[in-house]
Amino acid sequence: MKKVKVENAIGKQLAHDVIRCGPGVKSILFKRGHVITAADIERLKDVGNYSVYITEKKEKDVHEDEAATRMASASAGENVSYAKPNNGMVGLFAKTPGLLKVKEDVIKRMNLIDDFVVSTKPSNTGVKKGEFVGAVKIIPLTVDENRMKKVEKILRSNKPIQVAPPKLNKIGAIVTGTEVHEGRVKDAFEPALREKLVGYGLKLRRAVVVPDDEEKIKEKILTFKKMGYELILVTSGMAVDAGDVTPAAIRKTGAEVISRGIPVFPGSMIMVAYLGGTAILGLPACVITDKRTSFDLLLPRVLAKEKITRTELAKMGHGGLL
8 A cells, every 4th residue: 555645546546444533423434445536635634634545555465454354263263253344343243142261361462463453351251142252453554464374373273262152051049038938028039030041041940939047948959959950049148137048058058168258349248159060159139239240250150161269259359340
């Protein structure tokens, strides 16, 4: 490509999109490939383009749209698709709901290479089908073909952006609370949980209500375990009031408690445990009232059958304010 004054660009093809920007306005004035006419000169100057790049492509140059498309193709791993280029950027999208997995070392390595950019949502983020998970582009309008091939090789051999779909299907909920069991208060947990799961293409198979009684909660958990439930959600009773016995009931099942409480707000009172490979989550009341809590961070990992460790939970303090 070659930079020329707009008056000298008449009859030539634009090598890049010309963007019109202003308060509340961002649109394409002329797209790449547009053949500039005399009538375009004043319009180009109106948006601050007194010079433009015209197509004068060398054999070894790769245009930004092609470069970004090739980067996206090489980056997209399992269950990740990509769109057409837009202003030299190509977006990557989840083909299925699940857990976004990003190879952070590869992303860092790519972004240390001059002119190439890869950006993603954080690894271990729960994503819905069709959700925007990453983007790639080059900074200049073109890059050398040999450099492009080296970048492609790194990305293709690592496939740094993937989505792990849910591997659990049989999910049950035990709603605790004597006031709910006696009909004094209408249960709000079950609909909240159903809404969370539907985003991952899953259903809550069964929900039962039990009073704040350690033995009854414990027995219901063990019953769900015998019935083959792969994830047991035990709701409410997770604070420190006299009637909050859910954590003690979970411990009484013999489950391995990974953590009672994590450094995430809202949702610090959550409990993470495993009973013979079956995940048990003790959920605090904020799951009902707050749009995003610790439950939203942990659920996609549990659904992907990743066993969560105490060390990983401790690290969540960095970025734990939701």
